[in-house]
Amino acid sequence: MQAWRVHRNGEPGEVMRLDEVDRPVPGEGQLLVRVRAANVNFPDALLCRGQYQIRPPLPFTPGVEVCGETADGRRIIATPALPHGGFAEYTVVDAAGALPAPAALDDAEAAALHIGYQTGWFALHRRARLAAGETLLVHAAAGGVGSAAVQLGRAAGARVIGVVSGAAKARTARELGCDQVVDRRAEDVVAAVKDATGGRGADVVYDPVGGEAHTWSAKCVAFEGRILVIGFASGTVPTPALHHALVKNYSIVGVHWGLYLQKDPGAVRACHDRLTELAAQGVIKPLVSERVPLSGAADAVQRVADGTTTGRLAVLPAAPGQAHPPAAGESPR
Template identity: 80%
Template sequence: MQAWQVHEIGEPREVMRLTETEPPTPGAGQVLLRVRAAGVNFPDALLCRGQYQIRPPLPFTPGVEICGETPDGRRVITTPALPYGGFAEYAVADAAALLPAPDALDDAEAAVLHIGYQTGWFGLHRRARLQTGETLLVHAAAGGVGSAAVQLGKAAGATVIGVVGGAGKAAVARELGCDVVVDRHAEDVVAVVKQATGGRGADVVYDPVGGDAYAQSAKAVAFEGRILVVGFASGTVPSPALNHALVKNYSVLGLHWGLYNTKNPELVRHCHEQLTGLAARGAIRPLVSARVPQAEAAAAVQRVADGVTTGRIAVVPTPRNGAAA
């Protein structure tokens, strides 16, 4: 089979190599899946750079999110068990982690549903307890993680303010349903949020960026608001001033979605049921901005790493010898 492998740590475009190798052998409690589509995630770039919290042994195949097919023909979504990730014709996953792919979504859409929308649902509903009528501020609203939060916020009945970088991403954010869009390259984020909320600020802030975005969040959050720390795509981990949180009465909430897979896996399944229902009603639909063949996976991971994408990229294996890959 074809598989992208990383034999040394570095930038994705430099260390990912497309190779011919034997299909992996599942371990106890695992299953071999034919990959129907694989989502490209920022953690794939971090894996290549050796900066992710999980460091699989070299060589490994990145690709942390897939829509796959079981040996008995079921279409499922899951996070593969590294080192046998999804940028390959076949991947390995824990049988207990398989979830049915929503019928309302095609393979590429289903592949990119799992991590981003689970993260958004847990962040907004489990951690921040977002309420109908509240104002949600989403940083990087046109990106993969942010676009999911925008759709979930709208589905929950919130007013959504999206922060983006550039006119092109602003157009995407509007199409996603943002009520207000702020171009951080041309506007003062805090001023726009204050104006849009009558000076009150945002009840919930969804921040997958960190760095300067977190500083803006602290200034733009409302009294008794909640700042959700989801990630640090900027590369800078902020050091929040806790005295500011004390004076302004807001909460800073962390979210590591992966922990729920071990701490409360039933809640992950419950979340998937909620997402499947939302997809069936058309309330959410992953924004797949590009569907690329297997040969372009490394370039796609690098584009995500460089922050130049909107929505999500899906890698769709190319059929070989007239059969599905």
């Protein structure tokens, strides 16, 4: 089978190589899965660079979320068990973490419902306790993670302000349902948020960017507001001014969705069931801006790393209507 592998750490476009390899062999409690779609996430770039909290042994295959098909024909979504990531024709996943793919979504959309939407749900509902009528500020609102937060915030009855970079991403954020969009390239983010909220600021801030975005967040968060720390796509991990949090009475709240897989898997399944309902109702629909063949995976990961994309990029190991390699139980290559 074909699989993208990283043989040394560096930029994705330079270190990812498409190899011919044997199919992975599932271990105890694992499933062999035929990949139908694998979505590109920023952690894939961090894995290539050797900067992610998990560092699989070289060589490894990146790709941290997939929609796939099991040997018995079930369509599932899951996080692959590294070093056998999703940018391949086959991967392995932990059986306990495999969730049924929503029928309302195609393969690429279903894969995108997993990490980004689960993170958004736990962040907004479990960590921030977002209430209807509150103002939610979303950084990188047109990106894969941000677009999920925008839709989930709208579904919760919040007023959503999206921060983006550039006119094209501003249009995307408006189409996603943002009540107001701030272009950080052309506007003062802090002033715009305060003006939009009558000087009060945002009740909840969703920040997958870090760096300067955190500085803006601290300046425009409301009394008793909550700043959600989702990630650091800017490459800069901020150092919070705790005395500022003290005098302004706001909270800085960490969100690590992966820990719920370990410590409360029942909550992850309950979240998935709710997300499936919302997808069936048409309330949420992952924004998949581009679908690329397996051969385009390295370029797709590099573009996500460079911050030039909107929504999700999906890697499809086989084009629609094209047959995959032989199913499980036949030739292992």
